[in-house]
Amino acid sequence: MDINYDRYQAMSIDDVEKIHEYTVDVLTNTGIWVEDNEARDIFKKNGCRIENEKVFLNEKVIQTALENAPSEFRICAIEPRNSKTFGVEASIFAPAGGAVTICESDNIRRAPTMEDVNDFSKLVQCLDVIGLNRPAVHPSDVDPMKKFLYITLADFKYNNKIYQLRRETLEMICIIYGITPEKMKKDAENGIHYGYSTSNPVSPLELSSAATDTIRFQAEYGVPNIIAPMPIGGISAPATVEGTILIQNCENVAAIVFSSLINLKAPVFYGCIGSVGDMKKGSATAAAPEMRIIEAAGAQMARYYNIPSRGAPGSPDAVAMDFQAGAESAMGFYSSVRSGVHLITNMGFMGNWMQASKAKLVLDAEIIESVLRIMQPLEITEEKTALDLIKKLGARSTYLTEKHTLKNYKKNFYNPKVFRRTTFEKWEKEGKLEAAQSAENKAKALLDQYVSPDRDPSIVKELETYIAKHDRR
Structure with a gap:
């Protein structure tokens, strides 16, 4: 799709420059908390002032990092036609990540299993609008320390799209692509990448040991880093949208700087997932309208820095597949696409990031297809x-x-696959199916009709052997 449409602009160019100016002020004068000693040493060796756990950046490291972060990069899929160039192509979509419960269409919740992991991987393969795979649920029936090994095996067996690449799955990804870790590093220097992973700054203004450890791995192997700061207005950020935007930008820039100190050309996504608090409960909201403003502003900052952006609109606050869930998802996906976000995640999420639903994944695909049709430019000839x-x-x-x-x-003319265009009488005669049940039926039909990709049995066996060796450690 042509991306030269009129984007939603949350800020003027003067506002964008002010956010950058204020960010430099905060990072150089207030500093960030860096938990890990080795990470602090890396900052110190590059001219940053250190006071205990506090690191004070300087304008030089900030400018150097932002000037050298790649404006685009390509992530390979095992099926070459599914590889994607981020920063150039229009919005690319991905499912939920890490839900701890499954929600059925009748709104019954249960713990996810490996069968659910397999089903989500198959649905990702079936739904054309999805370009990048994520582990939608974490299985409860395997060793939690090995869950990502099992998830990686399932992804390889059941879909041909872009895979997640974590430290613990590095060797498995190398087996899948027939490369060595050293070749992965070398290919990254030439703009070829074999997966992605996420790093999570802690709001406000902290890079935890987990975050810096992940960033070091990503930068060393050239794994595109989806930076995911999540300041919550009123809780871990000021109780203004503008203040939350500033904290979000500070945390993105801090992570970009640290990444650049490991590998100057390390690929990164600017994370636009800040939220605001539900002050009655003291927790984050997943679908507040303010999130879309924060996301749009983040997308503008990413364009200002000339790096790809990531948003996460697909998780409603709704805990059931009702009108609220559909409305929150539709508003979110439309806003993200209109804002020009490059990577848009969280299809199939529900319940404040806690639940995933196969039916919701199908419904979100329908919403996104409609949004993309709305955004398709006209040709007046x-x-x-x-x-x-x-x-x-x-x-x-x-x-x-x-x-x-x-x-x-x-x-x-767009023809919906799940949403119905019918009369009341026909709808009544056919069982009064609502959208959630129709989507559940569609998901089951896709799974029934699913055909596995051709896979080399020797590679599957090698991956299974690798997991078995880990189980014995």
């Missing part, structure tokens, strides 16, 4: 306007039986 046909038929005519209609309607 004599051919597209059918000027000659209008002049030929004139007034009081019908286009229904024209060859032009038969030739063009399928490629010009």
